[in-house]
Structure formats: C-alpha cells, structure tokens
Amino acid sequence: MTEAHKRWHQLVGQWRSSGETAREFARRRGVNASTLSHWAWRVEHGSRGKATLARVPTMIEVHARPVADDRFEIELCGRRVRVPPSFDAEALRRLLAALEEAP
Secondary structure (H helix, E strand, O other): OOHHHHHHHHHHHHHHHHOOOHHHHHHHHOOOHHHHHHHHHHHHHHOOOOOOHHHOOOOOOOOOOOOOOOOEEEEEOOEEEEEOOOOOHHHHHHHHHHHHHOO
C-alpha cells in the first residue's frame, strides 16, 4: 500500500467516525470533498475484491497458434478463452475486462 493509500485510508476512517458530512470534514482537514468521497469508495470497495489500479495489467501477452476450426484462443491472467470466428467484438471486450478484474 502506498503512502497516499495509507493516508487516505486513515482519513476515510476518521471521517466515517466523525459523523460529519464529507464537505464539513474535508473543509476542516483542508482536502477536497469529492476526493474524500472518491477515496472512501475505493477504500470500501477495494476490500471486497474489486479491481484497483494496482491490479490492472501493464501488458497482455497473446499467443497465436493454429486451431482447426478458425477460432481464436486468448490466454489472459491464466485463463484461456476460445473465441469463434463470428464473435461480437463488444461482448469480447466486456469479457476481457471482466477477466482482468477477476482475482
């Protein structure tokens, strides 16, 4: 966890136990209320296994090999996806995004 993450995690905890609104707490602490709310969301959802910036892959490796029925095979994050030649590009994008987010 970076120093920024630690700092915001601590501030979010203090805010939640203060009983103040985000705007009141942020003003008193000299931080932006929207930024505080954003970090609160990240702190609360990050602990439930949602994707965080640190888990986004910096490189995706694709291995091509001949397949008898003209389908694509994609290996991503240790998972293999077989894609037929008549695939829906938008559906494939959503599937790949979901695989990238999976633990």
